[in-house]
Amino acid sequence: MNRTTRVWRAGAVVLAAGLALTACGSDDSSGDGSSSGGDCTEQNLAFLGALTGDAGALGVNMANGIQLAVDEYNEDAECEVGLKKFDSQGSPDKAPALATEIVGDDTIIGLVGPGFSGESLATGKTFFEAGLPSISPSATNVTITEQGWTTWHRVIGNDNAQGAADAKYLTDTVGASKVYVIDDAQDYSKGLATVVKDTLGDTAVGYDEIQVGQTDMSATVTKVTAAKSDAVFYGGYYTEAGLLVKQLRQAGWRGTFMSGDGAEDPAFVKVAGQAGNGAVLSAPAAPAPEDFAAKVKDDTGSEAGLYTTQSYDAANIFLEALKAGNTEPKDINDFIGSYSGDGVSGPISFDDKGDIETSTIYAYMVKDGELDTENPTAIE
Numbered sequence: 001m002n003r004t005t006r007v008w009r010a011g012a013v014v015l016a017a018g019l020a021l022t023a024c025g026s027d028d029s030s031g032d033g034s035s036s037g038g039d040c041t042e043q044n045l046a047f048l049g050a051l052t053g054d055a056g057a058l059g060v061n062m063a064n065g066i067q068l069a070v071d072e073y074n075e076d077a078e079c080e081v082g083l084k085k086f087d088s089q090g091s092p093d094k095a096p097a098l099a100t101e102i103v104g105d106d107t108i109i110g111l112v113g114p115g116f117s118g119e120s121l122a123t124g125k126t127f128f129e130a131g132l133p134s135i136s137p138s139a140t141n142v143t144i145t146e147q148g149w150t151t152w153h154r155v156i157g158n159d160n161a162q163g164a165a166d167a168k169y170l171t172d173t174v175g176a177s178k179v180y181v182i183d184d185a186q187d188y189s190k191g192l193a194t195v196v197k198d199t200l201g202d203t204a205v206g207y208d209e210i211q212v213g214q215t216d217m218s219a220t221v222t223k224v225t226a227a228k229s230d231a232v233f234y235g236g237y238y239t240e241a242g243l244l245v246k247q248l249r250q251a252g253w254r255g256t257f258m259s260g261d262g263a264e265d266p267a268f269v270k271v272a273g274q275a276g277n278g279a280v281l282s283a284p285a286a287p288a289p290e291d292f293a294a295k296v297k298d299d300t301g302s303e304a305g306l307y308t309t310q311s312y313d314a315a316n317i318f319l320e321a322l323k324a325g326n327t328e329p330k331d332i333n334d335f336i337g338s339y340s341g342d343g344v345s346g347p348i349s350f351d352d353k354g355d356i357e358t359s360t361i362y363a364y365m366v367k368d369g370e371l372d373t374e375n376p377t378a379i380e
Contacts, residue, residue, distance in 0.1 A: 040079035042107040043327075045070065045318055047083065047311075048098055048123070049115025049138075050090035054212075054239050057267055058307060059090070059115050062137055064300040065311030066112050071299055073319045081319065084108060088119050092187070095119035096126065103130035110134065110318040110332055112311055117141035117188035124149045133333035135317060137310035140261070140284070141191040145353040151333050153350050155310050155317075155343070157284035157359025159188075162260055163195025165361035165379040166233060166282050170196075171203060173363075173379075174256045174280075176231035178205045180224045182244070184236035185209045192260045193235030205229055210240060217244050221251045230255045237262040242271025249275040256280065264306055264364055266371050279366040284359050285310060285345060287374050292344050305373075313343030 047066055050059035063085055074080040086102060088095040095114060102108055103126060111127060111134035114120045120139040127134050128149040136144075136154040140162060144152065170176045181204050183193035190209075197204045206227045208220045221244075224232055232248065232255060234241050241263035248257065257276075259268075261283035269276045288296070288304035292312075296304040321335040340349040349357045362376035 044082040044084045044107045046108045046111045048086045048113035051087040053089035055090040061305035061308045062311040065308040066315040068299045069312045069315035090116045092118035092122035095123050099123035099126040112314045120144050131329045135314035137314050138307045153354040159192045159195050164199050167196045167199035178229045179231045180206045180229040182208050182234045189235035196233045217247050234259040238265045238268035242268045246275040276366045281364045309345040
């Protein structure tokens with residue numbers, strides 16, 4: 001059953017939790033929720049993603065982008081919009097309970113997120129059946145938009161786009177002839193690594209998995225060196241990526257290390273140390289423009305990072321829907337589906353599955369102990 005109106009959802013909330021719509025004039029000392037004078041009905045955007053844990057830095061980047069969009073909207077809004085943040089730690093096990101909480105909150109008119117692919121696959125059905133529109137700034141697993149969840153969208157290129165570009169970079173730019181492919185068995189990681197492996201064809205000389213939280217990667221290191229690979233592609237996040245490249249270098253391996261957007265964060269260098277020098281980290285995202293980065297810093301006190309621009313753009317699509325007079329979930333979802341415009345992250349429009357129609361993949365380099373986030377190379 002597809003709950004498509006806020007009226008229906010309000011009834012569900014009353015039955016399930018005894019909650020009712022509150023006036024925008026209510027004060028929320030936590031900063032979540034909206035407040036303004038008059039007869040406004042409380043309305044909020046939600047964010048679902050990691051705010052703590054190993055991937056917390058990425059989620060904070062996202063939340064900061066949403067917060068800036070909301071704050072700008074509220075400067076002259078007749079009825080303000082709030083932001084409610086739900087910390088899943090990026091876990092597909094924790095996310096479903098939070099998804100239930102989100103759809104049970106009638107003040108939430110849309111979701112920016114989920115932030116990660118595993119939690120997207122674990123919660124997409126819940127949001128679809130509730131009729132709650134969502135726009136992910138960062139979940140890239142190809143299969144998410146193959147589920148028939150017509151309320152799910154993303155403003156970032158999927159793993160097919162990134163994986164094919166990464167494989168092309170390794171063969172054409174690096175000149176690699178033997179690439180060993182590794183992932184951490186998560187939905188995002190495996191999806192991206194599989195596309196890389198399949199695109200490489202015979203150039204992929206081996207495939208292995210590690211586990212999240214694993215610290216001893218000697219067995220995988222031995223396989224890489226035994227295969228005499230001149231490059232490694234790792235699908236996963238920055239903590240394990242940093243540990244892997246460090247142990248590869250300690251074993252004397254001198255090839256090119258490449259990973260995707262899950263590792264494209266300064267935290268990768270903190271873990272890898274000098275072993276990270278020369279690493280290539282791809283992302284379907286360009287650096288934040290200087291003027292935008294300055295606004296993020298001024299508004300949130302934090303630097304703009306990976307996915308900040310995408311989150312800002314996703315939030316603004318919802319806010320544009322409100323400006324156009326759309327307040328019901330179905331109307332907001334229809335607005336998103338037909339949206340076309342230029343965001344800070346680039347041009348945005350969606351195909352009939354909810355995928356962004358245009359995406360450029362960038363290669364970021366680690367040099368002199370730092371991730372150069374300002375001068376990536378577009379992978380053509």
